[in-house]
Amino acid sequence: MTDAMLAIGTRKGLFLARSSGGSAFEVEPIQFSTVAVHAVAIDTRGTTPRLLAGIEYGHFGPSVLYSDDLGKTWQEADRPPIAFPEKTEATLTRVWQLTPSPSEPGVVWAGAEPGALFRSEDGGVTYSLVEGLWEHPHRRHWQPGGGGLCLHTIICHPADPRVMAVAVSAAGFYRTADGGLSWEAANQGIRAPFLPEGQQYPEFGQCVHKVAMHPSRPGRLYLQHHFGVYRSDDFGGTWTDIGSALPSDFGFPIVTHPAEPDSVYVLPLHADLDRTPVGHRYRLYRSDDAGGAWRPLERGLPEGPVYATVLRDAMTFSEAGLFFGTRDGEVHGSRDAGESWEPIARHLPDVLTVRAAVL
Amino acid sequence: MAKSVTMVVFVLPASLRRWVSGRTEVKVFAVGADHESPPTLGSALDMLRRTHPLLEERIRDDYGRIRRHISMIVCGENSRGLGGLDCALPPGAEVYVLPALA
Numbered sequence: 001m002t003d004a005m006l007a008i009g010t011r012k013g014l015f016l017a018r019s020s021g022g023s024a025f026e027v028e029p030i031q032f033s034t035v036a037v038h039a040v041a042i043d044t045r046g047t048t049p050r051l052l053a054g055i056e057y058g059h060f061g062p063s064v065l066y067s068d069d070l071g072k073t074w075q076e077a078d079r080p081p082i083a084f085p086e087k088t089e090a091t092l093t094r095v096w097q098l099t100p101s102p103s104e105p106g107v108v109w110a111g112a113e114p115g116a117l118f119r120s121e122d123g124g125v126t127y128s129l130v131e132g133l134w135e136h137p138h139r140r141h142w143q144p145g146g147g148g149l150c151l152h153t154i155i156c157h158p159a160d161p162r163v164m165a166v167a168v169s170a171a172g173f174y175r176t177a178d179g180g181l182s183w184e185a186a187n188q189g190i191r192a193p194f195l196p197e198g199q200q201y202p203e204f205g206q207c208v209h210k211v212a213m214h215p216s217r218p219g220r221l222y223l224q225h226h227f228g229v230y231r232s233d234d235f236g237g238t239w240t241d242i243g244s245a246l247p248s249d250f251g252f253p254i255v256t257h258p259a260e261p262d263s264v265y266v267l268p269l270h271a272d273l274d275r276t277p278v279g280h281r282y283r284l285y286r287s288d289d290a291g292g293a294w295r296p297l298e299r300g301l302p303e304g305p306v307y308a309t310v311l312r313d314a315m316t317f318s319e320a321g322l323f324f325g326t327r328d329g330e331v332h333g334s335r336d337a338g339e340s341w342e343p344i345a346r347h348l349p350d351v352l353t354v355r356a357a358v359l
Numbered sequence: 360m361a362k363s364v365t366m367v368v369f370v371l372p373a374s375l376r377r378w379v380s381g382r383t384e385v386k387v388f389a390v391g392a393d394h395e396s397p398p399t400l401g402s403a404l405d406m407l408r409r410t411h412p413l414l415e416e417r418i419r420d421d422y423g424r425i426r427r428h429i430s431m432i433v434c435g436e437n438s439r440g441l442g443g444l445d446c447a448l449p450p451g452a453e454v455y456v457l458p459a460l461a
Binding site: 063076078079080083084086 | 374375412413416417418420421422424426427428429458459
């Protein structure tokens with residue numbers, strides 16, 4: 001029988017939910033009450049799954065915790081797990097992303113604010129700054145988006161550890177082919193409509209909201225921009241607008257179907273000045289031809305009206321199913337790739353991140 | 360000539376005790392720059408970083424600054440009005456760590 005776990009990070013704590021043999025998810029009691037949980041990961045690479053949580057202790061700053069018993073107990077490194085070297089004169093503001101490497105055992109990547117990538121070689125316990133990205137000449141020109149100068153997306157090639165990419169708001173998409181020693185901006189074709197006319201296709205400075213890669217076709221990327229949904233078939237070398245058939249091309253999360261590289265999902269909001277779901281319903285849009293045509297998915301979702309958003313990391317699609325959480329504390333799940341939905345949780349604090357895995 | 364040394368007591372709020380096994384206070388020996396200079400709040404926190412790194416990380420950021428929403432009360436006065444990290448500590452000083460209320 002298959003067991004699945006859902007990790008739900010919220011503004012005021014972490015919630016774990018378990019499902020056994022296809023049964024309904026049961027949400028466990030709150031952990032880290034009043035502590036914001038901005039990033040979670042369920043690392044199933046080892047014989048024992050490890051949970052990782054990037055948390056923020058309010059006045060006392062951020063940290064990373066880990067659990068090797070599925071959340072019964074949590075540990076913290078005996079030194080600050082993520083810290084900038086003194087020479088950078090930078091202070092860790094938030095951990096936005098925790099991504100186990102698919103190609104290097106023991107390696108976990110962390111995306112941090114302000115605009116930095118960290119690498120762990122001990123399974124996510126302690127991390128070191130990736131200096132190649134920090135020293136990039138563009139970095140001092142990066143401007144923060146509304147959420148801060150956050151490195152929120154980490155894309156790892158499934159087999160080649162030298163090839164990876166990150167996205168930073170509002171700096172854009174950057175990729176490396178040498179394991180992080182050198183990086184190049186890869187934003188060609190992404191329009192930045194918030195810039196003056198004639199300057200809307202800069203080398204960098206795009207407000208990328210989220211990027212998803214399909215593991216079976218690593219060159220295939222999907223990107224949700226601040227106005228605009230894009231696809232790349234050459235790992236970011238060029239980008240093509242695929243959002244014109246959507247009711248709105250503004251939104252935050254974007255995910256791919258784990259088995260179908262042409263299937264992509266977004267959750268459109270009306271606009272940047274009206275960050276409510278299109279039609280005031282939680283309604284995903286799915287394309288099965290890599291962004292040519294889109295159709296809405298809403299069966300089983302609240303009829304509304306609803307007004308809360310779904311944040312960039314609050315939607316996930318894995319072998320365990322398709323899930324999203326909302327800023328008004330709802331979590332919904334689908335076991336048939338979004339065709340029908342069931343509520344998993346209500347009345348949680350606002351949901352910041354959702355991750356799921358088969359254990 | 361030996362450097363000046365004094366014991367400092369950090370009195371902790373409930374929200375910080377998780378990093379010191381529930382203790383309400385932590386004692387460290389703070390060391391001055393030389394025999395004439397008294398130990399400072401900064402030198403006491405430097406010592407705290409050596410003895411209790413996870414606790415110190417919650418009080419100061421990576422760059423050694425006291426976190427924005429934390430006040431350090433030295434002998435009844437906010438250290439921000441006493442020179443901040445350069446605030447001199449008398450022998451046996453009690454330093455109350457106070458997070459802002461919200």
